[in-house]
Amino acid sequence: MNEKRKHSRVDSIYLLNYVHLDKNDKQLMQGMGRTINVSESGIMLETHVAFGENDTVDVVVGLKEDMVTIRGKVIFTRTAESGRYQSGIQFLVIEDASLATLRRYIDAFNALSANA
Numbered sequence: 001m002n003e004k005r006k007h008s009r010v011d012s013i014y015l016l017n018y019v020h021l022d023k024n025d026k027q028l029m030q031g032m033g034r035t036i037n038v039s040e041s042g043i044m045l046e047t048h049v050a051f052g053e054n055d056t057v058d059v060v061v062g063l064k065e066d067m068v069t070i071r072g073k074v075i076f077t078r079t080a081e082s083g084r085y086q087s088g089i090q091f092l093v094i095e096d097a098s099l100a101t102l103r104r105y106i107d108a109f110n111a112l113s114a115n116a
Contacts (some may be wrong), residue, residue: 017060020051033059038106040099042072042090050077050085057089061105068098 019030029049036044043059051057055074060067072089080086094102 019058021056044088046084046086051087066101068101
C-alpha cells in the first residue's frame with residue numbers, strides 16, 4: 001500500500017507539462033517533460049525536443065491540487081546519453097502564490113531524491 005502511494009507521488013512530481021513560445025508569446029508546441037533538478041530560480045527539464053538558447057518556455061507544475069505556470073528562459077540545451085534533451089531554464093517572474101507552490105514542490109522533490 002505504501003509502495004503504491006509513493007509511486008503516485010513520483011509521477012506527480014517528476015513529470016510536468018511545458019509550452020514552447022515564440023517571440024510574440026504564440027504557442028509553438030507543447031509536451032511532457034521530466035524534472036532533472038529544480039530550485040527557486042530555475043529547473044532542468046528533460047524532453048524529447050531541443051530548445052534554442054533564450055527560447056521562452058512556460059512550465060506547468062502540478063503538486064496535488066495546485067497547478068502553477070512559471071515562465072522561463074532557456075539558458076542551455078544539451079543531449080543526454082538517452083538521446084533526450086536536457087535544458088536549463090531560468091525562471092523569469094514568479095507570483096507569490098506560485099512561488100509558495102514551487103517551494104512545496106522543491107521540498108517534495110528533495111524528500112523523494114533523498115529516499116531514492
